[in-house]
Amino acid sequence: MSAVLVSGLSYRYHPRGQAALDDVSFDVDGGSITCLLGPSGSGKSTILGCIAGILEPSAGQLLVDDVDLAAVPTHRRPVTLLMQNAQLFAHMTVAENVEFGLRVRRVSAAQRRQRSAELLDLVGLNGFAGRDPGRLSGGEQQRVALARALATDPAVLLADEPLTNLDPPVRRELQQQLVEINRSTGTTILFVTHDVEEAFAISDQLVVIAGGRVQSADAPSELIRRPGTRIVANMLGVGNLLVGRIDGDCLETSTGRFRIDPAHALLEVASQLVDQRHWVIHQDHVQLLDEGTTPTSNTVVGTAVNCRLVGTRVEVAVAVGSDTITVVVPSERCPALGSNVILHLPATHLFEVRP
Amino acid sequence: MRVAVRSTLSMMLGLAVGVLAVAAVSFRWVFPQVVPDEFSVAIAARTLRSPATGAALGTGIIVSVSVTLIALALAWPAARAMARTSGRWRGIVFAVLFLPSILPPVGLAMGLDVALLNLGVDGSRFAVILAHLVPAVPYAVAVLTATLVRYDDRLDLQAATLGASPLQVLRHVTLPQVRSGVVAAAALTFVVSWSQYLLTLLAGSGRVITPTVLLFNAASGGNPVTTATLALVVIVPVLVLVSVAAGAPDQGVPV
Numbered sequence: 001m002s003a004v005l006v007s008g009l010s011y012r013y014h015p016r017g018q019a020a021l022d023d024v025s026f027d028v029d030g031g032s033i034t035c036l037l038g039p040s041g042s043g044k045s046t047i048l049g050c051i052a053g054i055l056e057p058s059a060g061q062l063l064v065d066d067v068d069l070a071a072v073p074t075h076r077r078p079v080t081l082l083m084q085n086a087q088l089f090a091h092m093t094v095a096e097n098v099e100f101g102l103r104v105r106r107v108s109a110a111q112r113r114q115r116s117a118e119l120l121d122l123v124g125l126n127g128f129a130g131r132d133p134g135r136l137s138g139g140e141q142q143r144v145a146l147a148r149a150l151a152t153d154p155a156v157l158l159a160d161e162p163l164t165n166l167d168p169p170v171r172r173e174l175q176q177q178l179v180e181i182n183r184s185t186g187t188t189i190l191f192v193t194h195d196v197e198e199a200f201a202i203s204d205q206l207v208v209i210a211g212g213r214v215q216s217a218d219a220p221s222e223l224i225r226r227p228g229t230r231i232v233a234n235m236l237g238v239g240n241l242l243v244g245r246i247d248g249d250c251l252e253t254s255t256g257r258f259r260i261d262p263a264h265a266l267l268e269v270a271s272q273l274v275d276q277r278h279w280v281i282h283q284d285h286v287q288l289l290d291e292g293t294t295p296t297s298n299t300v301v302g303t304a305v306n307c308r309l310v311g312t313r314v315e316v317a318v319a320v321g322s323d324t325i326t327v328v329v330p331s332e333r334c335p336a337l338g339s340n341v342i343l344h345l346p347a348t349h350l351f352e353v354r355p
Numbered sequence: 356m357r358v359a360v361r362s363t364l365s366m367m368l369g370l371a372v373g374v375l376a377v378a379a380v381s382f383r384w385v386f387p388q389v390v391p392d393e394f395s396v397a398i399a400a401r402t403l404r405s406p407a408t409g410a411a412l413g414t415g416i417i418v419s420v421s422v423t424l425i426a427l428a429l430a431w432p433a434a435r436a437m438a439r440t441s442g443r444w445r446g447i448v449f450a451v452l453f454l455p456s457i458l459p460p461v462g463l464a465m466g467l468d469v470a471l472l473n474l475g476v477d478g479s480r481f482a483v484i485l486a487h488l489v490p491a492v493p494y495a496v497a498v499l500t501a502t503l504v505r506y507d508d509r510l511d512l513q514a515a516t517l518g519a520s521p522l523q524v525l526r527h528v529t530l531p532q533v534r535s536g537v538v539a540a541a542a543l544t545f546v547v548s549w550s551q552y553l554l555t556l557l558a559g560s561g562r563v564i565t566p567t568v569l570l571f572n573a574a575s576g577g578n579p580v581t582t583a584t585l586a587l588v589v590i591v592p593v594l595v596l597v598s599v600a601a602g603a604p605d606q607g608v609p610v
Contacts, residue, residue, distance in 0.1 A: 052512075052516050053515075053516070054512050054515075054516070074512075074515040074516060075515050075516075075517075075518050075519055075520050075521075075523075076518075077516070079516070080516055080517055080518075081512075081513065081516035083509060083513060085509075087507075087509055087510055087513040089510065089514075089527075089528055089531075089532075090532070091531040091532060100514070100517055100519070100527070101517040101518045101519075103527075104514075104517070104518050104519040104520070104523045104527065105518055148517065149517070152517070152518060158516075
């Protein structure tokens with residue numbers, strides 16, 4: 001069942017200005033973590049603003065647990081918003097911050113205290129109840145904000161880049177914590193980020209936004225394999241783009257002739273023989289064959305022109321004709337710069353993308 | 356530097372209040388004597404115990420507190436809007452708001468009196484309150500705007516998304532965060548109203564007597580001891596308010 005259904009959502013910051021959101025539609029499964037991924041200014045935070053009731057859409061429908069939010073004021077919506085800055089109330093203690101949502105709902109003081117103790121325990125801040133939030137670290141402040149956002153058991157937790165300002169170790173720790181909380185409480189989380197790594201680390205579903213439109217929506221593992229559009233491929237860091245004409249079950253490019261899986265081709269264009277088509281293959285799926293291997297189907301010979309260390313692996317740029325193909329290999333297999341290498345591009349991982 | 360200026364101003368104010376206090380309990384103090392010949396609290400006590408002084412104090416407090424509350428209520432939405440507008444538009448609106456304050460006081464007071472006469476409310480406390488709002492509201496707007504410009508509106512949005520109604524947001528989040536600015540605006544508005552002489556005299560048609568009106572009457576009557584006593588009556592509430600406003604802390608910086 002969909003916890004959130006966004007249908008035909010449009011929004012303009014100025015009546016005669018460009019649309020910040022243009023006919024955006026997607027749904028969020030109940031109990032999942034769904035990431036809205038996109039560059040700055042793509043409209044992802046605007047979507048959260050519309051769901052939270054901070055912004056009024058110019059068109060479209062928003063449903064949370066099958067309830068239309070159109071006539072529901074901000075403070076009555078079954079969602080809470082976790083902002084980029086923790087936005088803690090400085091005149092309250094940590095516990096009072098966590099209890100805020102319950103206090104305005106007139107929950108008894110005893111129940112509030114019990115709930116805030118549970119939540120502070122859940123986010124690893126036992127013993128912080130009486131502290132001044134201004135004296136906490138950035139990570140601790142975001143943990144308090146997370147506990148506060150969860151206190152009222154929202155149907156959906158909207159998280160607007162809440163980890164962006166944190167140091168990488170704290171960030172990774174909180175990502176893990178967020179996933180654990182999602183799994184233990186079943187809270188649906190709609191998480192906005194521009195960080196691909198973060199999106200892949202936490203999400204069950206990815207909705208890629210660019211230019212105020214949904215570009216693709218799918219599970220992360222599926223999106224990385226078949227991004228759908230060039231924009232998504234670029235955003236997800238799928239580095240290898242091939243341009244060429246389809247000839248039967250082969251792709252004829254300046255790099256070489258590759259056998260393709262016809263199931264991976266977009267079917268709406270009939271004139272396959274004349275159109276230039278765009279295909280991608282993720283660098284993880286390109287194989288560097290051992291020296292001396294006889295070139296066979298879907299192999300090309302090129303020259304290693306650049307090596308870049310990425311963690312414990314090396315990203316090797318290989319010049320093939322006028323194109324460059326990137327392959328990722330263990331550091332011990334890194335070829336010498338200028339040496340000839342043989343690459344294999346499996347047909348099962350070559351996917352057509354829209355320009 | 357700031358401490359030195361504050362100390363100098365405090366000393367000057369203390370000296371002025373000290374001289375008034377001595378004058379209020381002097382019996383014969385004529386030029387060029389540095390200190391009075393004799394001291395007596397009789398005139399000061401009689402002035403303070405006088406029913407006229409008590410009534411004036413009551414009227415003054417009712418009028419000035421009413422003006423303060425109404426001015427803050429009017430100024431709050433205006434200041435919120437002003438805090439969100441750009442600097443140029445803010446300057447223009449401030450200029451329009453403060454126009455009555457740069458008019459000659461007699462012209463302003465006469466004009467307001469005519470307007471109140473036309474409304475048929477001249478000579479009442481209500482008329483005086485309306486008249487005082489004209490110079491008081493701009494100050495309230497100015498102080499509140501200066502406070503709200505620094506306030507992060509996202510705190511209100513955050514509170515609303517946590518389930519707080521607009522009134523709960525104001526009560527539990529906004530006001531505690533900008534308390535010092537609101538107290539300063541209230542103190543300034545009270546002082547502006549409390550110190551009005553001409554507007555009170557004309558709008559009240561001489562029937563609404565506040566301590567400031569009594570003070571001016573005593574000053575024109577030529578009795579220095581009564582004048583000094585009434586001057587203290589006018590000044591002390593102002594000093595108390597200014598002290599409270601200066602000591603009111605904000606409830607923390609947003610985090």
